[in-house]
Amino acid sequence: MLPVPINNWAFKTVPQPGLNGRRGYQPRGKTLGGSSSTNAMLYVRGNRWDYDHWAELGNAGWTYDEVLPYFKKSENNETFGADDYHGAGGPLNVAELHSASPVNKIFIEAARQNNIPAAPDYNGEQQFGARQYQVTHINGERCSAAKAFITPNMSRPNLTVITHAHTEKVLFEGKKAVAVAYSQGGSSKKVSARREIILSAGAFGSPQILQLSGVGSAVELSEHGIDVIHDLPGVGENLQDHIDFVHSYRSPDVHNTFGVSVRGTVAMTKAMFEWRKKRTGKITSTFAESGAFFKSAPDVEVPDLQLVFVLGIVDNHNRKLHLGHGFSSHCTLLRPKSRGTVKLASSNPKDAPLIDPKFFDVEEDMEILEKGVAVQRNILESEVFTPYRGKILYPVDANDREAVREDIRNRADTQYHPVGTCKMGTDDDAMAVVDEQLRVRGIECLRVVDASIMPTLIGGNTNAPAIMIGEKAADMIIAAQ
Numbered sequence: 173m174l175p176v177p178i179n180n181w182a183f184k185t186v187p188q189p190g191l192n193g194r195r196g197y198q199p200r201g202k203t204l205g206g207s208s209s210t211n212a213m214l215y216v217r218g219n220r221w222d223y224d225h226w227a228e229l230g231n232a233g234w235t236y237d238e239v240l241p242y243f244k245k246s247e248n249n250e251t252f253g254a255d256d257y258h259g260a261g262g263p264l265n266v267a268e269l270h271s272a273s274p275v276n277k278i279f280i281e282a283a284r285q286n287n288i289p290a291a292p293d294y295n296g297e298q299q300f301g302a303r304q305y306q307v308t309h310i311n312g313e314r315c316s317a318a319k320a321f322i323t324p325n326m327s328r329p330n331l332t333v334i335t336h337a338h339t340e341k342v343l344f345e346g347k348k349a350v351a352v353a354y355s356q357g358g359s360s361k362k363v364s365a366r367r368e369i370i371l372s373a374g375a376f377g378s379p380q381i382l383q384l385s386g387v388g389s390a391v392e393l394s395e396h397g398i399d400v401i402h403d404l405p406g407v408g409e410n411l412q413d414h415i416d417f418v419h420s421y422r423s424p425d426v427h428n429t430f431g432v433s434v435r436g437t438v439a440m441t442k443a444m445f446e447w448r449k450k451r452t453g454k455i456t457s458t459f460a461e462s463g464a465f466f467k468s469a470p471d472v473e474v475p476d477l478q479l480v481f482v483l484g485i486v487d488n489h490n491r492k493l494h495l496g497h498g499f500s501s502h503c504t505l506l507r508p509k510s511r512g513t514v515k516l517a518s519s520n521p522k523d524a525p526l527i528d529p530k531f532f533d534v535e536e537d538m539e540i541l542e543k544g545v546a547v548q549r550n551i552l553e554s555e556v557f558t559p560y561r562g563k564i565l566y567p568v569d570a571n572d573r574e575a576v577r578e579d580i581r582n583r584a585d586t587q588y589h590p591v592g593t594c595k596m597g598t599d600d601d602a603m604a605v606v607d608e609q610l611r612v613r614g615i616e617c618l619r620v621v622d623a624s625i626m627p628t629l630i631g632g633n634t635n636a637p638a639i640m641i642g643e644k645a646a647d648m649i650i651a652a653q
Contacts, residue, residue, distance in 0.1 A: 197489050217637060218299075219630070247266055276461050284302065302463065340355060349612075379514045411511065412512070415531050421564050
């Protein structure tokens, strides 16, 4: 995510006891394509287990075998083409990096030396292992959801795109959703729906809009003076996010890493000309170029930890810059037990919601991340990294468990994957917001279609799964007509 407020909601959490009272950073894309227009462009689907688990919770139609066709439908995979796990000809282009750094091979070899083998395809039969990430690129540049799905269809007569508008609430006749109120240019406006309304504002925006519309906990809505349309206590509950911890090292290698230096600036200037001429070169990098999926213990069923290797120094979401070059790695807890909330700060639609991920609210989250952090440091301090590795940015005695834990609490934060606040679930689940067709419970003609419907957080990045949800919902909507 970009560390600047441009095209970025740049939310913050409420103070987190698990982060020593810090307010976490929560960037979200504020443009067409949402966060797919500002993210690191990694194409990751998660694990088969995740979707089968959704189905086991009672969500019919959401097994891995049932959602796989929708991953394939959206995809045009330049590497694998059309096979058992991948698609060709879809609008979302998936590719290898054009000009990946050779340091990625060092990372993958270091992972192998630490019992994480090379993975041929982490989106295929076996997720476990290390590999260079595939990315949502086309012709050396970002392929966002907007570029894949909206831009090519702007001339369609049944599509109207309204920008620079702020959604205020959904309007109802009884319990039937009939319109959306929004503000634009200082004026209040409304767009009506003949059939149904699709809410797709993400894990923070969708519950906020529902609550502003009178759908949510009756007690909480009344506290803000909002008329209750439907008492649905699960709205804004069940927030889950990938907590993440970074190790960074300085590097003497200014050619194959990124950083702030005279030689680095010269190299990037040359790279700009190469990109304009060939659509290749250093400027096509996602910075986060390689990674790994691994288990915290041998008896864990599926990988519960992820590494993201970055060709630069990462400090506080790149909001804290350092002179010189380096490399970093993120260690991400894939399936946290902690559950948080998204609540209204007020009845004003332009006030940011109160985001409380409750990071490390469950002790097991810290215990598992600790194990991953130790593996990450062992990989980065492997002998093969010696020619590239300088001093660690934040030195901590790896054998001092309390010091390691304190470092995690002082510096860990989101990996930008909030989900779950409009949870999909069954009739007997009091916290379920939508059913397996993504229809808001107790409400007519209203669906939620985004990562907020995930009942549990998947084991990987959430951009590709969010697009899959959109593809699957499209078929549901067509079938209902």
